[in-house]
Amino acid sequence: MDLELLVNILDLAGTFAFALVGARIAADKGLDYGGIAFIAAVASLSGGTFRNILLGQRPPWVLYSWLFAGVAIAVLITLAMKRTTPVGRFALTLDTIGLAVCSVSGAQFALTHGAPFLAAVFLGLIGAVTGGLLRDVLCQVEPVLLHRETIGTSCLAGSFVYVTGDSLGANSGILALVSGLVVVLVRELSIRFDWHLPKVGIR
Amino acid sequence: MDLELLVNILDLAGTFAFALVGARIAADKGLDYGGIAFIAAVASLSGGTFRNILLGQRPPWVLYSWLFAGVAIAVLITLAMKRTTPVGRFALTLDTIGLAVCSVSGAQFALTHGAPFLAAVFLGLIGAVTGGLLRDVLCQVEPVLLHRETIGTSCLAGSFVYVTGDSLGANSGILALVSGLVVVLVRELSIRFDWHLPKVGIR
Amino acid sequence: MDLELLVNILDLAGTFAFALVGARIAADKGLDYGGIAFIAAVASLSGGTFRNILLGQRPPWVLYSWLFAGVAIAVLITLAMKRTTPVGRFALTLDTIGLAVCSVSGAQFALTHGAPFLAAVFLGLIGAVTGGLLRDVLCQVEPVLLHRETIGTSCLAGSFVYVTGDSLGANSGILALVSGLVVVLVRELSIRFDWHLPKVGIR
Numbered sequence A, B, C: 001m002d003l004e005l006l007v008n009i010l011d012l013a014g015t016f017a018f019a020l021v022g023a024r025i026a027a028d029k030g031l032d033y034g035g036i037a038f039i040a041a042v043a044s045l046s047g048g049t050f051r052n053i054l055l056g057q058r059p060p061w062v063l064y065s066w067l068f069a070g071v072a073i074a075v076l077i078t079l080a081m082k083r084t085t086p087v088g089r090f091a092l093t094l095d096t097i098g099l100a101v102c103s104v105s106g107a108q109f110a111l112t113h114g115a116p117f118l119a120a121v122f123l124g125l126i127g128a129v130t131g132g133l134l135r136d137v138l139c140q141v142e143p144v145l146l147h148r149e150t151i152g153t154s155c156l157a158g159s160f161v162y163v164t165g166d167s168l169g170a171n172s173g174i175l176a177l178v179s180g181l182v183v184v185l186v187r188e189l190s191i192r193f194d195w196h197l198p199k200v201g202i203r
Helices: A004-029 A031-053 A067-081 A089-112 A117-139 A148-166 A174-190 B001-030 B033-054 B067-081 B088-114 B117-138 B148-167 B172-192 C004-029 C033-054 C067-081 C088-110 C115-137 C148-167 C172-192
Strands: none
Touching: A004 A031, A004 A067, A004 A089, A004 A117, A004 A174, A031 A067, A031 A089, A031 A117, A031 B033, A031 B067, A031 B148, A031 C033, A089 A117, A089 A148, A089 A174, A117 A148, A148 A174, A148 B033, A148 C033, B001 B033, B001 B067, B001 B088, B001 B117, B001 B172, B033 B067, B033 B088, B033 B117, B033 C033, B033 C148, B088 B117, B088 B148, B088 B172, B117 B148, B148 B172, C004 C033, C004 C067, C004 C088, C004 C115, C004 C172, C033 C088, C033 C115, C088 C115, C088 C148, C088 C172, C148 C172
């Protein structure tokens, strides 16, 4: 499978998912149309932007203008729904899909641009979690979506599986699928069973 | 007109205007001399820095050391005035001029470095609003200057006019003037008539 | 002395010192293992990352994977200690060493990559203070470590001495030592004698 195409398709899917969740949270917080579009853009585009800049590349949205369409459609859907009910299970699922997709696309992008093993693993993580982090900071929310340790751990696991598989010569299409499933699985299980990482001094 | 020179002159004017407003707000918030210089530098230099990095270029202040003079003079003027009265109409006007100037220089810079249409429009916006956003976050203020939707809308309009005009082959000097006036006009009108973008669920 | 090697050794020492302080503060704030590792990484790696990106270079941790070892060892030491007592004199000293080391390595790195005088001075400052600033913002602390004006002034002094000495043709090994001592000295003296920069309007 063409790796550049794989990254592009995954980026568009991830952009749409993150923009939809971001627009929804912004609408819930009572922001106006401009604020909703701003949060949707930050939530969906900042992860790839940061990842690319760290690798000395231009952001995805400078390279591919069609990514703006993913954001615009997500914003229009949110405005058309005119709802302000709390973010629910559907948004949570979308968010998980976005995280899975961006962990894989980030790790692949880093490998394509010559990042060594560990750096590629962490660039996959950074590409996946940056958008949600900035979104929550800007919207000043701390909700279900912000099980940060769960998000970090699951994206790190998926990115690690992808980079490891790639270094072992695995088929990139199958590897992308498996790594994405690892992200989804770790996140879903940790939410269901309320897994947490331990803290220092509290036993 | 030489485009590189146009961008440089506009950047210096915008740097001075933003540094003066930033230093004034920092002084009003009771920061010491170091904090005032820091806020003035962030307010005036971060927009161009972010814009250039997104295009794979070094920040303006790494390329042109004389930009520091713009910041230093603005800080010295602020310290010499020794006043701590609230930021008034004059600072608001300076801020608007800075926004107009930076929207145009950002859009022109993006086009010069090969950004496509939509990316250039948004890079003009980013170059103009980043400094004020960081300034307000760091100073923890939410004053007259922070009609964010107004700022965003007016800079976006000016940047859009510039990029559109450029793609139609308009003279860049005249185009810079017209686009800057669009920013000033949209901002002044929206302040005078208290225009706001609508919100979801509130009709 | 090989300048590239000098920057690398200083970066590793600074990374370890900042990671240890960051991990300790995160543990004190009750963050879990993931949060401690995250804060340690941000505190120790973001300064060099920002510095390098501003110069159009990849971050140190993309270029040199062994920097992760510095962070990992600092985190493991923190977890093994299992203590949550407030950050004391030892961490403050470590922080000062990290600041001294990073001011020098940042200024040297900027000069190596063609930054002019003033830009190199400020890049030394940025490389030294960014990590601590982000660490404190993310941990929401405002403790002894956050004598920001002191930190800024001392790093600026050290960076200025380094860049000035380099432009005068001084030996880089000796210059690194002298500049580092300037940072330590200015910081220690300002803490001991409670030096502060003046504020506007308060006399």
